[in-house]
Amino acid sequence: MKLLLTDSGVKNASILAALVDLLDKPIAEASALCIPTAGYGGQHGDPGGPWRFISGQSPNPMTELGWKSVGVLELTALPSIDKEQWVSWVREADTLLVNGGDALYLCHWMRESGLADLFPSLRDTVYVGLSAGSMVLTPRIGEDFVSWKPPTGDDSTLGVVDFSIFPHLDSPDCPENTMAEAERWAADIKGPAYAIDAQTAIKVTDGGVEVVSEGQWKLFNPAV
Numbered sequence: 001m002k003l004l005l006t007d008s009g010v011k012n013a014s015i016l017a018a019l020v021d022l023l024d025k026p027i028a029e030a031s032a033l034c035i036p037t038a039g040y041g042g043q044h045g046d047p048g049g050p051w052r053f054i055s056g057q058s059p060n061p062m063t064e065l066g067w068k069s070v071g072v073l074e075l076t077a078l079p080s081i082d083k084e085q086w087v088s089w090v091r092e093a094d095t096l097l098v099n100g101g102d103a104l105y106l107c108h109w110m111r112e113s114g115l116a117d118l119f120p121s122l123r124d125t126v127y128v129g130l131s132a133g134s135m136v137l138t139p140r141i142g143e144d145f146v147s148w149k150p151p152t153g154d155d156s157t158l159g160v161v162d163f164s165i166f167p168h169l170d171s172p173d174c175p176e177n178t179m180a181e182a183e184r185w186a187a188d189i190k191g192p193a194y195a196i197d198a199q200t201a202i203k204v205t206d207g208g209v210e211v212v213s214e215g216q217w218k219l220f221n222p223a224v
Contacts, residue, residue: 001123008131010061028067035073062128139159190221194219
C-alpha cells in the first residue's frame with residue numbers, strides 16, 4: 001500500500017497534493033471506501049462521530065474531497081459477509097479512508113475481519129489514515145493512548161510501518177499533548193516516533209518516509 005498518515009485529515013494544500021501524487025490521478029477519478037470502525041471504540045466512542053466521518057460533516061476532511069464514489073466498509077460486519085464479496089470491494093477501491101477513534105479497537109477489528117491480512121497484496125491502494133487510523137499501522141501506540149483493552153492486553157498495533165505516532169500535538173482539543181509530553185512518550189516507545197499536529201501528515205511509499213507539513217512536527221529516536 002501507499003500510505004498517507006494524517007493527524008486530522010487532509011487539512012491543507014500540501015497534504016492534498018501528497019494525496020493526489022499517491023493516487024496518480026485526480027480525486028474526481030478515484031473511488032474510496034471509508035472505514036468508520038475506530039469511532040465506536042474506547043471511552044470517547046459514540047455514534048455521532050462515525051456519522052460525521054461518513055457524511056463529510058467532520059472537521060477533518062476525508063470523505064468530502066470530491067471522490068468519484070465513496071462506500072462504507074464497516075469492519076465489524078465483515079465476518080458475516082461472504083469473504084470473496086467484500087475482498088472484491090477492497091481490491092476495486094483506489095483508496096481506503098480510515099477514521100480516527102480508538103487505535104486498539106480498530107486494530108482488533110482489522111485483524112478479526114481479515115482486512116489486515118490483505119494489506120501486503122494491496123500494492124496500488126492508497127491508505128489514508130486519520131489519527132487512530134494512522135496509529136493502527138505503527139508497531140505500538142504507547143500506554144498514554146490505551147483506552148479500549150484488547151485481548152492481547154498490550155499496546156501493540158499492526159506494525160506496517162516501523163515508527164510510532166503521537167497525534168494532535170499542541171491541539172486546543174488535547175491540551176495535554178504538548179511537545180514535552182511527546183518527548184516523555186517517545187522515551188517509553190524507544191523506537192522511531194513522530195509527534196505531528198493537525199497540519200502534518202506522513203507519506204510512505206516503497207519504504208520511503210516523507211513528512212508533509214505546514215505545521216509542527218518532530219522525529220524522536222531516529223533509526224541509525
